[in-house]
Amino acid sequence: MNVVLHPTPSSVMLWDSVVLAGYLALNIVIGWTTLGADRKGVHPPQWVKPLIYLSVPWAVSIHTVTAFLYAGIPGRHFWLTAVMAARFLSSAFAGGPALLIILSLIVRKVTKFDPGYEPIQALGRIVTYAMFANVFLLGLEFFTAFYSNIPGHISPFMYLYRGIEGHDKLVPIMWTSSILAVVSLFILVFPGFRRNENLLAVACASLFISLWIDKGFGLVVGGFVPNMFEGITEYWPTVPEAIITLGVWAIGFLVLTVLYKVAVSVREEGGYHE
Missing domain, CATH: 1.20.5 (Single alpha-helices involved in coiled-coils or other helix-helix interfaces)
Known part of the structure; x- marks a missing residue:
């Protein structure tokens, strides 16, 4: 409520709330209007078309502004990178369509409605390109950190993927994320595998779980460990947090x-x- 009652234009949090609320409003208006037109068997009204076009750059703005929340904190070396917004966008354009593919396959199986083979394959191609970009950008982060040999940039990667001084709670789950990412890409980059919808479902599920781990544990927790005083306080969700x-x-x-x-x-x- 403080963001609403006391808006501060210099705060990224204000703009993040604006783009999120705006995108929610666009989805409600566009979805309700087009679905209502479908129900009546008529074409959607012309005024909704500009909103559909607007929703595309607006979707980009969501992930860009959210990335700025992280990249704008100079005390956190792991987040202080110019490609943070690009990483958010690539993972979003990979994870979102991957979830849509899974949902489309479920809808086909449990209902009479068939989303169609070609639309699902088109989404599969988007997922492939976006996931490749996501992995490429992560590789750039590794190169920049280790080639520059700056301790502040290296330490979070060391903690996540090898552990530091016996602190290695997240190492198994991060390697699980990496393995799932490789598995998903291996299936997606070969058109023959991608056209097999059973394999495509496996790839999308692997990809979604991989990105969930990478962003939920890797990006967030990795940014806090080690802390600004080079101390290590490991985090793992408690039972109440998991239930919530x-x-x-x-x-x-x-x-x-x-x-x-x-x-x-x-x-x-x-x-x-x-």
Whole structure:
């Protein structure tokens, strides 16, 4: 509420709240309007088309501004990088479509509506390019840190992937993320594998879990360890934190299920027109 009651233009948090709230509003208006038109069997109104075009750069702004929240903190070497926004964008354009592919395959299996083979393959190509870019950018971070040999940049990577002085809680999960990323890319880069929807589902699931670990544990926790005084305080979610997180995910999946139920019902009624 302080962001709303006391807006500070120089604060990145203000702009982050603006882009998030704006994108939510765009999704509600565009989704409701187009779905309503589908239900009536008519074309969406012309005024919604500019909003659809606007939503594309707006989506880019979300991940850019959110990345600035991290990259704008000079005391955290792990986050102080010019490619932070690019990493956010590449992981978003990989993880988001990957989840959409999984959901589309589930919808095809449990409903009468078929999202279509070609749209799923088109999403698969987007996921492939974006994930390759994500891995490439992470590789740039490794090169910059270790070739420059600056301790502040090296230490977080050492902690995450090898451990420091016996502190290695996150090492297994980070290597799991790396292995899953390699598995997903191996499947995605070969068109023959990607066209097999069972393999595509495996690739998308591996990719999504890999990115969830990389961003949830690697990026956030890695930025705090070691701290600014070179001390190491390891973090692992407590039981209450895990339960709260599961509750948030559960609410999200409940909302998603309800929205998909509405959308699929409209499609199944036959109101949808190409």
